[in-house]
Amino acid sequence: MDKTPGWVVPAMRIGFFGRGLTYAVTGALAVSAAVYGGQAEGTTEALESLRGSPWGLAALAAVALGLACYAVWRLMAAAFDLDAHGGGAKGALARLGQVASGLIHLGIGVYAATLLLGLRIGGGGGEGGGGARSATAWLMGQPYGVWAVAAAGLVVIGAGGYYVHKGVSAGFRDKLHATPLTRRLDGVLRYGVAAQGAAVGVIGALLVWAAWTYDPDKAGGLGQALAALRGAAFGQALLGAMALGLVAFALFCWVMAAYGIVPRCRSDETPTLARRLEARAGA
Numbered sequence: 001m002d003k004t005p006g007w008v009v010p011a012m013r014i015g016f017f018g019r020g021l022t023y024a025v026t027g028a029l030a031v032s033a034a035v036y037g038g039q040a041e042g043t044t045e046a047l048e049s050l051r052g053s054p055w056g057l058a059a060l061a062a063v064a065l066g067l068a069c070y071a072v073w074r075l076m077a078a079a080f081d082l083d084a085h086g087g088g089a090k091g092a093l094a095r096l097g098q099v100a101s102g103l104i105h106l107g108i109g110v111y112a113a114t115l116l117l118g119l120r121i122g123g124g125g126g127e128g129g130g131g132a133r134s135a136t137a138w139l140m141g142q143p144y145g146v147w148a149v150a151a152a153g154l155v156v157i158g159a160g161g162y163y164v165h166k167g168v169s170a171g172f173r174d175k176l177h178a179t180p181l182t183r184r185l186d187g188v189l190r191y192g193v194a195a196q197g198a199a200v201g202v203i204g205a206l207l208v209w210a211a212w213t214y215d216p217d218k219a220g221g222l223g224q225a226l227a228a229l230r231g232a233a234f235g236q237a238l239l240g241a242m243a244l245g246l247v248a249f250a251l252f253c254w255v256m257a258a259y260g261i262v263p264r265c266r267s268d269e270t271p272t273l274a275r276r277l278e279a280r281a282g283a
Contacts, residue, residue: 008076009265011069013257018066019105020253021059022112023196025050027246030226034240040230042223047112060116067109074102077262083175084263097159136207137216149219150211156204163197170274172252177259178276185255186273192252195245199225 026046033040041049047063050056077083078098085091139145139152166172167190176182182189202225210218220227229238261270 005076008073008080008082009262011076012073012260012262014066015068015070015073015105016066016253016257016260018063018068018109019070020250020257021063021066022047022108022250023246023253024250025059026222027243027248027250030239030243030246033226033230034236034243040223040226040239040243042221042226043108044111044221045223047108047115051115057116060112064109064112064116067105067112071102071106071109074098074105078102080264082262082264133216133219136210136219140211140214140216146211146214149216150208153204153207153209153211156207157201158204160197160199160201160204163200164194165197167191167194167197172256173274173277174272175261175263176255176273177261178271178273179259182255182259182273183276185251186277188248189252189255192245192248192250195242196249199242199246202228 022043026041026043029046029049030040032038047060050059050063053059075098078095081091081095083094083098085094136149139149142148170186170190172189172193173186199222203221206224206228207219210216226239226242229235229242232238261272266272
């Protein structure tokens with residue numbers, strides 16, 4: 001795309017790096033909880049754990065900068081249709097999802113910045129998902145709020161299903177350069193994207209359950225979703241599978257940071273992973 005600002009691709013790469021670092025910490029803590037016991041932490045709690053660790057401030061700075069860049073990338077992608085979703089209702093919905101994703105990651109980046117500066121605002125603390133529960137409680141107190149919470153939960157479940165399908169069908173391959181590394185990691189990347197989608201789906205299911213039971217405490221973020229998995233039948237195995245999936249998703253983000261392609265900026269000759277694997281399959 002000729003009119004795409006030159007800084008969009010660097011912002012995308014920095015953004016995926018910061019996003020990957022966030023999921024790497026969250027996934028590593030979840031793996032520890034699955035193996036050694038204890039409570040699995042959500043995104044904000046994982047960021048809080050960084051502050052007291054060696055190189056924690058540098059990591060928080062990288063997360064804050066990276067997620068700010070990721071938010072800019074998502075908003076620019078929506079504004080200029082950089083992922084080539086096209087027009088129509090389907091394209092508009094996809095771009096609206098990009099805006100929502102950008103704003104959510106911007107909020108996480110701002111939280112990381114407050115931790116870096118030694119400040120503390122709502123959304124953290126030991127009770128993972130407190131911000132989500134507070135927002136759910138407020139919304140449920142409004143006219144038709146319970147229905148709005150249920151609808152939001154269904155939308156989030158749909159988004160999770162989309163990412164699960166994207167992982168299973170390897171829908172990200174046309175946004176990756178074909179290299180020996182991306183070919184070798186294809187299965188791991190698919191698992192990571194599908195696992196992240198499953199986590200999003202569980203968060204949506206918690207919203208629906210909160211609406212059904214008229215109990216906003218049932219809602220929550222990633223930490224609450226991991227806790228719900230642990231409390232289910234075969235919970236430790238489910239938590240372990242999800243934890244490894246989050247680590248795999250962190251790897252996916254880092255691979256995107258290194259080898260990602262902006263669809264509107266590529267040429268017809270760009271050697272994408274999708275084209276390379278299709279060529280090998282047809283050979």
